[in-house]
Amino acid sequence: MPETTGFATRQVRTGYQPGTPQNTAIPPIYQSVAYDFGSFEQARDIFSLRRKGNLYSRTGNPTQAVFEQRLADLDGGVAALATGSGQSAVAVALLTLAKSGQHIVAARQLYGGTVDLLTDTFADFGIEVTLVDQDDLDAWRAAARPETRAFFAETIGNPVASVLDVRAVADIAHQAGVPLIVDNTIATPYLLRPKDFGADITVYSATKFIGGHGSSLGGVIVDLGTFDFGAEPQRWTQFTEPYPRIGDLVLWEEFGRERSAYLVYAKTKIVHDLGPALSPFNSFQLLQGLETLDLRLERQVGSALAIAHFLDGHPAVAKVNYPGLPDNRWHDAAQRYLPRGAGSVFSFDLAVDDSKVAKFIDSLQLFAIVANIGDARSLVVHPATTTHSHLGDTQLRDAGFGYRTVRLSIGLENLEDLVDDLRASLDAITEE
Known part of the structure; x- marks a missing residue:
């Protein structure tokens, strides 16, 4: 496909060649567990990584492969790896780089489930994680150690819609000799291509905007092909020394950056062993959503900005956390970083007693109380008691929100209807 081909064309066409035969044992949607190798030689070569082909659906399937190629193309990456959820994509991306006794530096402005993963489960694995204020560049520098293996942050934070200075943090990561991994779920490749600003690896919860309809879980890791793991071979022995599972094959020599030794290792070890597989049907569903990504986001971002302006002028609202507003700290x-818009997931703080927070949320008619974002439907949730409920008071303050914070995910409904719904509920708690 020509390099000048546009975004919408690529999101619809990349990765699939009509008429290309696939070696599935059961026909498409390629709902197949296993594959017919055709010969002893082909089976041997596929298992030894000497031939490209379908091996077993725990590590990939043809429908998933199209989805992976399309995301890699939209992000400007060399390869992608899809997993069963966004959470598993984050885990696999980091576990491919860090093991027991090693270290990760991450922003403290993260989705609550990611905080749990990094501070609780990774501790069980013997991996230490230092959380820093994403805007404090000196803190990123100070946290790096010889045993550090990755920097990690969200491009648009959840739930306060913080915007990462991707270029600055990437430069610090590279000075420390490690890649920057960014969770680009809320921005998506349409609003932000992290590769353009120095990031090395992106992860997505495809469950959100990429799928867009709240029907299918999925996650994606994209290797942007920018980090040279061969520059310090002693630091990245999983790539630069013989891979025990494949005899004397050295992944970096065989695949390098161009064919992503990083994701080959992720697929053949981490995903193979832990099994966070993406089903063929979910791959198909996510592909359908991806085809309309830009159209949905244009509407959702436009509505989000208008709703943020409305909330900013209402007496029942103390603060609106939306970087599209001129007085926002991340404007x-x-x-x-976000010339097409600052996303459609943001939060605001109510200027009422804590006792009225629940009444406000329960009185909304169009905003469904759902622990998800990026849906075609507009959603509302109370982070302090749901998505971030495991965080203590200090962690909540450090993340920039509290009990009176309400998170919205703006959908595709008529803007006027959404504003009227919010106005009615805000007026009700103001008049009491």
């Missing part, structure tokens, strides 16, 4: 960063 300048949004102007640099």
Whole structure:
């Protein structure tokens, strides 16, 4: 496909060649567990990584492969790996780089489930994680150690819609000799391509905007092909020394950056052993959603900005956390990194007693109380008691929100209807 081909064309066409035969044992949607190798030689070569082909659906299937190629193309990456959920994509991306006794530096402005993964489960694995304020560049520098293996952050944070200075954090990561991994779920490749600003690996919860309809779980890791693991071979022995599972094959020599030794290892070890497989049917569903990504986001981002302006002027609202507003602390960063819009997931703080928070949320008619984002439907949730309920008071304050914070995910409904719904509920708690 020509390099000048547009975004919408690529999101619909990349990765699939009509008429290309696939070696599935059961026909498409390629709902097959196993594959007919055709010969002894082909089976041997596929298992030894000497031939490309379908091996077993725990590590991939043809429908998934199209989905992976399309995401890699939209992100400007060399390869992608899909997994069963966004959470598993984050885990696999990091476990491919770090093991017991090693270290990760991450922003503290993260989705609550990611905080749990990094501070609780990774501790069980013997991996230490230092959380820093994503805007404190000196803190990123100070946290790096010889045993550090990755920097990790979200491009748009959840739930306060913080905007990462991707270029600055990437430069610090590279000075420390490690890749920057960014969770680009809320921005998606349509609003932000992290590769353009120095990031090395992106992860997505495809469950959100990429799928867009709340029907299918999925996650994706994209290797942007920018990090040279061969520059310090002693630091990345999983790639630069013989891979025990494949005899004397050295992944970096065989695959390098161009064919992502990083994701080959992730697929053949981490995904193979832990099994966070993406089903063929979910791959198909996510592909259908991906085809309309730009159209949905244009509407959702436009509605989000209008709703943020409305909330900013209502007496029952103390603060709106939306970087599209001129007085937001991340407005300048949004102007640099998000020229197409600052996303459609954000939060606001109510200017009422804590006792009225539940009444406000329960009185909404169009905003469904759902622990998800990026849906075609508009959603509302109370982070302090749901998605971030495991965080203590200090962690909540450090993340920039509290009990009176309400998170919205703006959908595709008529803007006027959404504003009227919010206005009615805000007026009700103001008049009491």
